[in-house]
Amino acid sequence: MIREQLKSAQVEAMKGGDKERLAAVRLILAKLKDRDIELRTASNVPDDDTVVVEVLQKMAKQRRESIEMFQNGCRDELAAKEQAELDVIDSFLPARLSEEETKAAIEAIKAEVGASSVKDMGRVMAALKERHGSVIDMSKAGGLVKAALI
Known part of the structure; x- marks a missing residue:
């Protein structure tokens, strides 16, 4: 289900000319493809949404760490780019518990x-x-x- 949302978001970004969102969605889809290839040899494959959420959570964690490092290094333009990617990733993650x-x-x-x-x-x-x-x-x-x- 989340995978279909990602694919439709990719089409919408292409039609709307939103290059930053398109790049972020393509990055997510590429990571998912890598994960699918890893799981080909696995004996116990979790359901699709579980795999997608795991990939998105890992990507979000990487972006948060990068943002912190860029801000500490006074590289605000790179931190802003990472934040934009993080916003796109978070939009596909299920709502977190308080x-x-x-x-x-x-x-x-x-x-x-x-x-x-x-x-x-x-x-x-x-x-x-x-x-x-x-x-x-x-x-x-x-x-x-x-x-x-x-």
Whole structure:
């Protein structure tokens, strides 16, 4: 479904003459093609939207890191270019859970698996990623899980 949205966005950008958006969408589609080639030899292939979301999240993370580095290096024009790409990538990602919703999900999983100490953090994180991996920022979730288990 997301892949079809990307393809239609590519056509719209071509017709509308939006070169920056077109370049960003083409970049996303190229990364997806690379990922599809990697998955040809995999025995356990996840569904298409899961693959697309993983690729988009990885690309978004790379853009955020680049923006920070460019801003620290006083390269605002390059940071602006990366920000424009990040905006296009974010437009295709599913809406993220808020911090309160993330904490509620963590508490539900914590109660379900019977987690009581930091030793159970791995089980909680695995269940959290399995159920909500596409809508939770897992880098921030680690700190929230740890805080919930202390």
